[in-house]
Amino acid sequence: GQNIDQPTEMTATEGAIVQINCTYQTSGFNGLFWYQQHAGEAPTFLSYNVLDGLEEKGRFSSFLSRSKGYSYLLLKELQMKDSASYLCAVADSNYQLIWGAGTKLIIKP
Amino acid sequence: IAGITQAPTSQILAAGRRMTLRCTQDMRHNAMYWYRQDLGLGLRLIHYSNTAGTTGKGEVPDGYSVSRANTDDFPLTLASAVPSQTSVYFCASSRTGEGSGANVLTFGAGSRLTVL
Numbered sequence: 001g002q003n004i005d006q007p008t009e010m011t012a013t014e015g016a017i018v019q020i021n022c023t024y025q026t027s028g029f030n031g032l033f034w035y036q037q038h039a040g041e042a043p044t045f046l047s048y049n050v051l052d053g054l055e056e057k058g059r060f061s062s063f064l065s066r067s068k069g070y071s072y073l074l075l076k077e078l079q080m081k082d083s084a085s086y087l088c089a090v091a092d093s094n095y096q097l098i099w100g101a102g103t104k105l106i107i108k109p
Numbered sequence: 110i111a112g113i114t115q116a117p118t119s120q121i122l123a124a125g126r127r128m129t130l131r132c133t134q135d136m137r138h139n140a141m142y143w144y145r146q147d148l149g150l151g152l153r154l155i156h157y158s159n160t161a162g163t164t165g166k167g168e169v170p171d172g173y174s175v176s177r178a179n180t181d182d183f184p185l186t187l188a189s190a191v192p193s194q195t196s197v198y199f200c201a202s203s204r205t206g207e208g209s210g211a212n213v214l215t216f217g218a219g220s221r222l223t224v225l
Contacts, residue, residue: 004151033213042199042216043152087152095212099151
């Protein structure tokens with residue numbers, strides 16, 4: 001079966017750096033997405049990786065290793081507003097999105 | 110402001126009743142999707158439409174139906190609601206449908222449905 005694994009919950013301190021990991025086993029691979037979802041709100045797009053390596057976007061970076069079936073989202077200079085769930089999703093061979101259950105990130109002052 | 114509008118925001122429904130969740134987008138996106146989100150599970154695709162006039166089944170289509178009469182609207186109907194359909198439902202759209210790479214989704218604010 002197809003599977004996306006990410007930690008259920010993480011806690012970090014304001015101003016620090018946190019890395020959220022995502023491992024996947026899917027039938028084919030056509031890209032990996034990260035979305036942010038604040039409590040009670042809609043998911044919003046953060047990043048897309050289809051080739052190995054690091055994509056940087058301001059305080060957020062996303063890394064992909066296709067051979068290892070692994071990605072991480074790196075958040076730097078954490079702010080209280082970064083408290084949210086972070087969803088990892090992989091597009092399989094049919095371009096269907098397979099979603100992880102999300103990682104709830106709690107930021108403490 | 111361009112985006113996706115869902116209605117109702119929340120609804121409590123008796124089991125066996127029929128319910129339609131509405132979804133309208135004004136971005137002229139070709140593809141639209143309905144997902145349900147349950148605690149501890151990833152988003153699960155119910156139905157999708159790659160273009161007006163066509164629909165397809167997702168991972169969990171049973172008990173749900175959709176139609177896509179035009180580009181903007183994509184209603185989701187529960188013909189006879191059951192308690193297991195209690196969930197948060199998200200409508201989403203993307204510029205292109207399946208078969209494209211960076212298929213970024215824009216989501217509506219969600220509809221919280223409780224079936225008693």
